[in-house]
Amino acid sequence: MKAVDAVIRSRLSSDVVLIRQVAEYIISAGGKRLRPALVLFVAGATDYRGTQHHELAAVVEFIHTATLLHDDVVDESDLRRGNRTANAMFGNAAAVLVGDFLYSRAFQMMVAVDNMRVMKVLSDATNTIAEGEVLQLMNCHNADIDVEDYLRVIRYKTAKLFEAASQLGGILGGADAILEAELARFGMHLGTAFQLIDDVLDYSGDESTTGKHLGDDLAEGKPTLPLIHAMKYGSASQSAAVRKAIETGGREDFPAVLDAIRSTDALAEARDRAGKEAALALDALDRLPASTYKDSLVQLSNFAVARNY
Secondary structure, eight states, X not given: OHHHHHXXXXXXXXXXXXXXXXHHHHHHTOOOOHHHHHHHHHHHHTTOOSSHXXXXXXXXXXXXXXXXXXXXXXXXXXXXXXXXXXXXXXXXXXXXXHHHHHHHHHHXXXXXXXXXXXXXXXXXXXXXXXXXHHHHHHHTTOTTOOHHHHHHHHIIIIXXXXXXXXXXXXXXXXXXXXXXHHHHHHHHHHHHHHXXXXXXXXXXXXXXXXXXXXXXXXXXXXXXXXXXXXXXXSOHHHHHHHHHHHHHOSSTTHHHHXXXXXHTTHHHHHHHHHHXXXXXXXHTTTTSOOOHHHHHHHHHHHHHHHOOO
């Protein structure tokens, strides 16, 4: 990861001062670095020897960071990872344009790797993520979406980059077609579990630990699994309260929504589904030979579900 961070720093160079300032601010804010770690772990588990996994791990982090920049503008967020968002610090225009810079820099780097399979996986993933962003926008304030609609947004918007990161490591390591597909499946289920827990933490996390405000998703009118479950299994008044909160947004109804979520065990249901996704991810590792790298992938799967931040 130190090597990846060195690549990230060197590739952030630009003659435009504002680009350096905003990009440095975002990268320095930290984060779990799970997606680049996936590239490194899978490359190691498939016995890759070389340095291209450092470049591709940085590419994945740049794509992820670009989506965060754009997300925060769309969501009008002012806090991420306990810090002010880039749009709050530098303005919406700067955040969007630096996000564009990170996307284009990522594509410059993947071209330099000179591997068409790599380029296809990353370009397809980037396109799917953009579709997921639009799907989520369309679903905002829509209290009638079902679990499958919700999961589709997760698969596109979040899980796709986890899937791509895992698949890239397999490509670099020369995995056969079957193993490569299994590694991609691992990443998809892991990313889904990760996002499900994010949605749980939006109603149960410690703000000082998660680095975001409780109820942000509700304020933005996002119908996540805990809300869908509470509407389905809550009383008529609870269901109506959740529906109203989704359709109008804001935090005024947060106490009533939280009561509905707790009384219907909606968070336990979401955690259970996340656990099932993590189990599917682990099943996908069966063909991977034993190694410390595989052990790390298993630990990562457990962390995705057990984490509180």
